[in-house]
Amino acid sequence: MHSVCGFIIAHVQGIFGQVPHGDARLQIAQVLWQTGEFLEWRLHPVLWVGFAHFALFVHHFEWKVAGTMVVQIRIEVLAMKVVNRVLTLTTSRIPHESTHWSVSLMAKYAGVTTWQVRQIWQAADLKPHRLKTFKISNDPHFADKVVDIVGLYMDPPDNALVLCVDEKTQIQALDRTQSGLPLASGRIGSRTHDYKRNGTAALYAAFNVLTSEVIGRVENRFRSKEFLAFLKQVERQTPKDKALHIVLDNLSAHKTKGVSEWVASQPRIHFHFTPTSASWLNAVEGWFSQLERRALYRGVFSGVAELKAELQ
Numbered sequence: 663m664h665s666v667c668g669f670i671i672a673h674v675q676g677i678f679g680q681v682p683h684g685d686a687r688l689q690i691a692q693v694l695w696q697t698g699e700f701l702e703w704r705l706h707p708v709l710w711v712g713f714a715h716f717a718l719f720v721h722h723f724e725w726k727v728a729g730t731m732v733v734q735i736r737i738e739v740l741a742m743k744v745v746n747r748v749l750t751l752t753t754s755r756i757p758h759e760s761t762h763w764s765v766s767l768m769a770k771y772a773g774v775t776t777w778q779v780r781q782i783w784q785a786a787d788l789k790p791h792r793l794k795t796f797k798i799s800n801d802p803h804f805a806d807k808v809v810d811i812v813g814l815y816m817d818p819p820d821n822a823l824v825l826c827v828d829e830k831t832q833i834q835a836l837d838r839t840q841s842g843l844p845l846a847s848g849r850i851g852s853r854t855h856d857y858k859r860n861g862t863a864a865l866y867a868a869f870n871v872l873t874s875e876v877i878g879r880v881e882n883r884f885r886s887k888e889f890l891a892f893l894k895q896v897e898r899q900t901p902k903d904k905a906l907h908i909v910l911d912n913l914s915a916h917k918t919k920g921v922s923e924w925v926a927s928q929p930r931i932h933f934h935f936t937p938t939s940a941s942w943l944n945a946v947e948g949w950f951s952q953l954e955r956r957a958l959y960r961g962v963f964s965g966v967a968e969l970k971a972e973l974q
């Protein structure tokens with residue numbers, strides 16, 4: 663092992679005093695290839711070369727001196743059993759004092775340095791600090807509903823409008839306790855961390871998938887009564903000769919007796935419910951997200967009336 667490492671280090675030092683041309687990492691790889699017992703290498707900011715009994719980590723930093731590219735090489739040699747111990751602990755064990763691994767905790771448990779932990783994790787593309795959430799729908803008709811709604815988006819029926827309907831509830835009219843500083847050269851805008859609540863409002867929206875136009879209505883509450891009033895508004899404001907295919911989620915206010923009876927009396931209106939736990943399939947959610955970022959997040963509202971005026 664030491665002879666192989668000595669061979670590598672000698673050649674690396676000989677090659678990388680200055681690099682007149684070519685990719686430094688590729689030249690490293692060519693030298694390592696010549697040593698034999700080569701199993702794998704990954705070309706990342708960190709180069710991990712695996713041999714039968716040890717792993718070699720090559721990290722380099724580049725900077726220019728008088729127009730010449732100078733490369734500084736750091737070589738770290740670890741026994742494969744050490745690398746495997748770090749990988750096994752990362753993927754199969756949980757530390758006693760935490761819910762997940764940190765660099766310092768792994769270094770303590772594995773008996774290596776924090777730098778070595780970072781190189782192993784980066785080479786193996788492991789990110790213990792990150793966590794992805796998911797939700798599985800228990801709707802037995804999930805696939806059929808997805809096909810139905812995506813079909814409406816991709817190939818809408820002739821002589822019909824596809825409208826995505828939902829409500830954004832509990833929109834707060836927030837005011838700041840004092841004025842912030844405006845944006846200026848060398849200084850970002852600011853606002854106070856604390857705020858005053860001045861009431862809430864609910865926004866109903868019908869998003870036209872084809873034109874991106876929105877029919878909206880602002881209410882103080884979000885019951886079935888308000889939802890039905892909004893549906894009647896949508897029916898009045900759309901061409902009478904076109905069918906309305908409305909995509910909406912499974913909120914109880916959307917399925918009350920009053921709503922169902924009114925929809926049954928309107929032959930041109932057709933409801934398409936998203937699968938349970940899959941309201942993300944409703945395209946109006948993307949519009950609500952843009953509204954939040956562009957008009958609400960930085961908004962300052964002294965009262966509900968001012969908030970409603972902004973939403974309308």
